[in-house]
Amino acid sequence: MTRDTIRSDGTGDAATPRALDRDTAAFYRRLGPGLYAPTVHVQGAWRDDEQHMAPVSGILAHEIDLHEPREGMQLARISFDILGMIPARPSRVEVRTTRPGRTIELVEATMLVDDRAVVRAHAWRLAAHDSEPVAGVELEAVPGPDGLQPWSGTDTWDGGYIEGLEFRVAPDRRPGRTVAWIRALHPLVDCETCSPTADLVRLADTANGIAVRVSPREWMFPNVDLSVHLFREPVRGWVGFDTRVTMGPTGLGLTSTTLHDERGPVGRAEQVLTVRRLPGS
Template identity: 80%
Template sequence: MTSDATPSPSPAPSPGEGVEHGLDVAPAFYRRLGEDLFLPTVHTQGAWRPDEQHMGPVSGILAHAIDLHEPQEHLQLARVSYDILGMIPARPSRVTVRTTRPGRTIELVEATMTVDDRPVVRAHAWRLSAQDSTPVAGVELDPMPGPGDFPAWHGADTWEGGYIRGLEFRADPERRPGRTRTWIRARNPLVDGETCSPTTDLIRLADTANGIAVRVSPSEWMFPNVDLTVHLFREPVRGWVGFDTRVTMGTTGLGLTSTTLHDELGPVGRAEQILTVRPLPGA
């Protein structure tokens, strides 16, 4: 599968857009204010509330911090799980990282985002040693057509917020509620003036899965996820990220969004999100 042309940056917000909520309009998700402090821009703006950060950029900035924390060339990110501890205000965000289980071949790292001295998201990442496993390699996940095989889809027709407006989508024309195959790429870098790894480039989009195969209208029901777990079995390549997504909703207010993640070479891992499902107040 081959990529289309490099995406152009998101168009500048219209007058007043983002500014009314105090959001910076730099052409990136974040501007670094210090060693561990980041300013979210309008491109992080969430879908449920205009004064919150979308979990997509948040997961990316935490993954970026994990990448930069005591890096070892022989270790690779294999799994990262995020617990969302509450609403994530779109205000200066501090990211701290520590190694909780050091090791030469297996290591566990914890990263926490804090806003206004309150922890809002906590991530745990397993880094595992890299070695040649070619003799036993095999993939049992289904491939999907490339981004050039699907037409454009406009996520902003379903969702509000600066984050969604800054993404480019290509969606399966046979998509239906609860099931889709979609390619996504971001028009803006994660941090202004910085380059992040291909793995972080993919992870920063993974949370978007919960918004591309909705079973019900977000103007009538709420179904936010309270977690995100990404498993990877190889390092992805940079470019479009493919989502083969299924959404299940139970009868007691719980839901599950399950996704096979792809890069343009094929399947690369899995993502899972547990949902709290409830009618939107006043709908």
């Protein structure tokens, strides 16, 4: 959305592909506390007037980070329920603590567009403790990004979000199974720095688009949720995806991913899919 179509209260004309801000080199531009203007870099893959869930999850994680921060607390799980299409218009995020605690707390964040809730997130924050004597990882490591080959996501997907990513993929990738590394070419919020955790979360939803079993020009398989579990805080940089996509016979699907940073496995992500043939295909 161009800067002159957004009024000071964050409202403006209905977003169209041409109206989206193409000048800001970030996913979002802050308009005020909890209020953001999406840019063309959040544009979805199936509709050009919607926000892709990946940057939306990142902005919700960012607002959770900013909410009543306490030293020594870390994000252990964040789950998102997608309540409908997410219009590419000014978006407000409301955050509250629903289960306060000294070492364990639950935080809820909701994104609203035109005063309608479009995504709701729940995050468990846990206190850090020394568990080094019993630390161990059973998730398998994958080759790093330097050993994989470039891939253009725009060969499969449309939209400004995909255009703003850099990919490396395994040469043996196949429909329903791939190892890939992704990094964003743009920051999450203009003139702001987000945490390494929010930096990873903002890419996690991309898993559903890197190991597609069928052409997205013939079938739709959007996810209705996203759940990210972490067993340590990630480091900033490339995010690795070891992804498997399963589709059942009655319109349900599941995208399952082990998430990596450049130090190794860091957690898991799951997405439930609704699978349906595109009209006319």
